[in-house]
Amino acid sequence: MVITVEIRKMYKYPFELVVNIHLNKYPTPLEEHVTGIKTVEEKTDNISGIIYRRKIATCNNVIPKFLRKINFLNVNDVHIEEESWLDMKQRILNIKSRCLTWAQYSTFHEVSVFKQSVENPNWTEFHQKGSIVVTGAGKLNRLCEVFAQAFFNKGVKKSVNIMETILEQRCGRPFL
Template sequence: MVITVELRKLYKYPFETVVDSHLNKYPTPLEQNITAVRTAEENTDLSTGIIYRRRIATCKNVIPAFLRQISSLKTASIYLEEESWLDKRRRTMSIKSRCLTWAKYATLKEESMFKASQENPNWTEFTQCGSISVTGIGLLNSVFEVFAQAFLNQAGRRSIRIMETILQEKWGHPFS
């Protein structure tokens, strides 16, 4: 079974400000589960100006201890890959993320988009759709999927709160 999670947020800050905050928000004391982010690759397409980045995030293993009794789940860190395409001309940034750890047991993907709002050019629309499917753990597949769905919902909402906090601390009150 595939579990999906969808989030939407309108940031009342300009696109460039929101994207900069996204690219620099981790690690932060506001999120204890993400311990490091490193850029593995970055290049600019000279014909389009699109900036491609591939980043690897190191996260704490958040799987409950009783589930970590399975030997392959006892790892201390989880690695996530984020690929992004920033188009400054069109004021859009698309992102694809996936879990690198446990790829043979589960597929965890997120697709996100930041774009300048059509309602107000000083605002930024954010959408995210995530999915998870667990296939390699037999009878525990559905237990992991339920945990993952709850975790993805919480993590997504926490990420939005962190962005709002960073934006307010760095740039002040939202634009109207």
């Protein structure tokens, strides 16, 4: 079964500011589970000006102990790959993320888009959609998917709250 999570959010701050904070928000004391970020590739297309980045995030494994009895789930760190394409001319940031740690047992994909709002040029629209399918846990596939859905729903909300907190700390009130 495919589990999906989706969110839309309007940040009432300019595109450049929101994108800069998103690209540099981790690690932060506001999120104890992201322990490190490493940029493994960065390049700029000389014609389009699009900046491509590939990062690897190291995160604590938050899977409950009872699910870690499944051998492949019992790891200390989880690695997430994030690829991003920043187009400042079009004022859009596209991001694709996937879990590297359990790639042979599950499929986790997340697609995010930040773009300048058509409603107000000082605001930034955010849309994120993620999906997960677990295939390597036998009869526990569905249980793992239910846990993943709850975790991702909570994680998306927490990520948005972190963004809002950092934006308010650095800039004060939203732009109206």
